[in-house]
Amino acid sequence: MDKEFWHQRWQAGQIGFHTPEAHWALLAYWPELVHQIDEPVLVPLCGKTLDMRWLCERGHPVTGIELNPIAVHDFFAEWKRRPTPIEQADQALSGLEADGVSLWQGDFFAFKPATAYRAFYDRAALIALPPAMRKSYVEQLRKCLAKGSIGLLVTLEYDQNLKGGPPFSVSFEEVAEMTGFDSVPLERRDVLDESSKFRAHGITSLHETVYRLTAV
Numbered sequence: 001m002d003k004e005f006w007h008q009r010w011q012a013g014q015i016g017f018h019t020p021e022a023h024w025a026l027l028a029y030w031p032e033l034v035h036q037i038d039e040p041v042l043v044p045l046c047g048k049t050l051d052m053r054w055l056c057e058r059g060h061p062v063t064g065i066e067l068n069p070i071a072v073h074d075f076f077a078e079w080k081r082r083p084t085p086i087e088q089a090d091q092a093l094s095g096l097e098a099d100g101v102s103l104w105q106g107d108f109f110a111f112k113p114a115t116a117y118r119a120f121y122d123r124a125a126l127i128a129l130p131p132a133m134r135k136s137y138v139e140q141l142r143k144c145l146a147k148g149s150i151g152l153l154v155t156l157e158y159d160q161n162l163k164g165g166p167p168f169s170v171s172f173e174e175v176a177e178m179t180g181f182d183s184v185p186l187e188r189r190d191v192l193d194e195s196s197k198f199r200a201h202g203i204t205s206l207h208e209t210v211y212r213l214t215a216v
């Protein structure tokens with residue numbers, strides 16, 4: 001998945017991954033996971049997800065990293081906020097901030113956090129990347145985090161032989177073997193009925209799995 005692929009998706013408005021409400025797993029599991037509600041949260045490959053607004057409304061300062069400028073612009077515009085630029089020496093990405101949400105626009109692999117995060121949220125970030133990139137993503141994510149950081153990871157599982165990604169299928173075994181993290185599955189939910197696109201490919205089993213990750 002090269003960068004141009006994502007820029008074209010945003011340019012063409014092909015953003016089926018963007019949902020009009022905060023994700024069910026966030027609502028169900030975040031409160032029991034992260035008790036300190038002013039803990040800053042890192043959201044890699046964030047798009048313009050409303051999950052960031054949910055986290056912010058809960059009290060968390062939020063840092064999102066997103067490649068595409070349309071996503072960053074739309075996030076603030078749809079939230080009816082006028083962001084101001086963020087200055088950070090030694091940062092290759094350009095940043096905008098409003099009301100506790102900071103969005104850095106650019107390549108997550110070039111992101112240098114000012115301090116290590118202790119909480120993170122990954123929905124449709126790991127699974128947006130092909131297998132060859134996922135190891136580097138996990139390494140970069142781990143570099144941004146303090147030891148003991150807690151996060152929520154949401155994956156999809158389906159027969160990858162029937163459909164190419166993204167989103168890619170990421171197995172329980174792959175998550176269990178992620179270097180630098182301990183994982184605990186919290187819920188595995190059948191989501192086939194909400195996904196006609198997958199049915200059209202002949203897929204008969206589609207699950208969303210939610211994990212608690214701890215950086216070790």
Ligand SMILES: C[S@@+](CC[C@H](N)C(=O)[O-])C[C@H]1O[C@@H](n2cnc3c(N)ncnc32)[C@H](O)[C@@H]1O
Binds near residue numbers: 125
């Ligand atoms: C499948 S979308 C998910 C967005 C968001 N997490 C959500 O749940 O709506 C993946 C996003 O990652 C962005 N992206 C892809 N590669 C990236 C990279 N290397 N650095 C930062 N963002 C990236 C894409 O532009 C896209 O908005």
